[in-house]
Amino acid sequence: MTKNPPILPAKFSPEARNDLADIRRYTFEKFGEEQVETYLSKLAEGIQRIREMPGIGRRHDLIPEELRLVKVEQRYLVYQHLNDQIYIVRFLYVRSNLGRYFEQ
Secondary structure (H helix, E strand, C coil): CCCCCCCCCEEECHHHHHHHHHHHHHHHHHHCHHHHHHHHHHHHHHHHHHHHCHHHCECCCCCCCCCEEEEECCEEEEEEEECCEEEEEEEEECCCCHHHHCCC
Protein backbone atom coordinates (compact mmCIF):
# COMPACT_ATOMS: atom_id res chain seq x y z
CA MET A 1 0.00 0.00 0.00
CA THR A 2 1.42 3.39 -0.97
CA LYS A 3 1.27 6.18 1.51
CA ASN A 4 -0.04 9.58 0.45
CA PRO A 5 2.51 12.36 0.91
CA PRO A 6 1.72 14.68 3.81
CA ILE A 7 -0.18 17.89 3.18
CA LEU A 8 2.22 20.64 4.14
CA PRO A 9 1.25 23.49 6.44
CA ALA A 10 1.12 26.97 4.92
CA LYS A 11 2.40 30.17 6.45
CA PHE A 12 1.74 33.66 5.03
CA SER A 13 4.17 36.58 4.83
CA PRO A 14 2.93 39.95 6.10
CA GLU A 15 2.87 41.11 2.46
CA ALA A 16 0.68 38.15 1.46
CA ARG A 17 -1.73 38.97 4.29
CA ASN A 18 -1.86 42.59 3.08
CA ASP A 19 -2.43 41.40 -0.50
CA LEU A 20 -5.39 39.30 0.65
CA ALA A 21 -6.88 42.23 2.55
CA ASP A 22 -6.50 44.42 -0.56
CA ILE A 23 -8.05 41.72 -2.78
CA ARG A 24 -10.97 41.36 -0.38
CA ARG A 25 -11.55 45.12 -0.18
CA TYR A 26 -11.27 45.73 -3.95
CA THR A 27 -13.46 42.77 -4.90
CA PHE A 28 -16.11 43.78 -2.37
CA GLU A 29 -16.18 47.39 -3.62
CA LYS A 30 -16.35 46.39 -7.29
CA PHE A 31 -18.39 43.18 -7.25
CA GLY A 32 -20.00 42.62 -3.83
CA GLU A 33 -19.81 40.08 -1.03
CA GLU A 34 -20.80 37.02 -3.04
CA GLN A 35 -17.92 37.53 -5.47
CA VAL A 36 -15.52 38.04 -2.55
CA GLU A 37 -16.45 34.62 -1.21
CA THR A 38 -16.13 33.01 -4.65
CA TYR A 39 -12.74 34.57 -5.37
CA LEU A 40 -11.25 33.87 -1.95
CA SER A 41 -12.51 30.29 -2.19
CA LYS A 42 -10.64 29.85 -5.49
CA LEU A 43 -7.47 31.28 -3.94
CA ALA A 44 -7.87 28.86 -1.01
CA GLU A 45 -8.19 25.97 -3.48
CA GLY A 46 -4.97 27.11 -5.14
CA ILE A 47 -3.19 27.16 -1.79
CA GLN A 48 -4.50 23.69 -1.03
CA ARG A 49 -3.14 22.38 -4.35
CA ILE A 50 0.27 23.85 -3.51
CA ARG A 51 0.17 22.28 -0.05
CA GLU A 52 -0.60 18.89 -1.59
CA MET A 53 1.85 19.19 -4.50
CA PRO A 54 4.51 21.80 -3.71
CA GLY A 55 6.34 21.11 -6.97
CA ILE A 56 3.52 22.36 -9.22
CA GLY A 57 4.74 25.96 -9.30
CA ARG A 58 6.85 27.32 -12.10
CA ARG A 59 9.90 29.51 -12.19
CA HIS A 60 9.88 33.04 -13.56
CA ASP A 61 12.91 35.09 -14.55
CA LEU A 62 11.71 38.15 -12.65
CA ILE A 63 11.48 36.55 -9.23
CA PRO A 64 14.15 35.02 -6.97
CA GLU A 65 15.29 31.50 -7.88
CA GLU A 66 13.79 29.85 -4.79
CA LEU A 67 10.25 31.15 -5.45
CA ARG A 68 7.55 29.57 -7.60
CA LEU A 69 4.29 30.78 -9.18
CA VAL A 70 0.87 29.19 -9.49
CA LYS A 71 -1.81 31.10 -11.43
CA VAL A 72 -5.27 31.19 -9.88
CA GLU A 73 -7.83 33.31 -11.71
CA GLN A 74 -6.13 36.70 -12.24
CA ARG A 75 -3.52 36.25 -9.50
CA TYR A 76 -0.17 34.61 -9.13
CA LEU A 77 0.35 32.83 -5.85
CA VAL A 78 4.05 33.33 -5.18
CA TYR A 79 5.42 30.81 -2.74
CA GLN A 80 8.44 28.95 -1.44
CA HIS A 81 8.64 25.32 -0.35
CA LEU A 82 10.76 25.65 2.77
CA ASN A 83 11.53 23.13 5.51
CA ASP A 84 8.43 20.98 5.04
CA GLN A 85 6.08 23.93 4.85
CA ILE A 86 4.73 26.26 2.20
CA TYR A 87 5.52 29.93 2.65
CA ILE A 88 3.07 32.11 0.72
CA VAL A 89 5.06 35.20 -0.21
CA ARG A 90 2.60 37.27 -2.29
CA PHE A 91 -0.70 37.27 -4.19
CA LEU A 92 0.07 39.37 -7.28
CA TYR A 93 -2.08 40.46 -10.19
CA VAL A 94 -1.02 38.59 -13.33
CA ARG A 95 -0.53 41.78 -15.33
CA SER A 96 1.76 43.37 -12.76
CA ASN A 97 5.49 43.76 -13.27
CA LEU A 98 6.68 40.91 -11.05
CA GLY A 99 10.23 42.21 -10.97
CA ARG A 100 9.32 45.37 -9.10
CA TYR A 101 8.12 43.35 -6.11
CA PHE A 102 11.41 41.50 -5.78
CA GLU A 103 14.06 44.10 -6.62
CA GLN A 104 17.24 43.64 -4.68
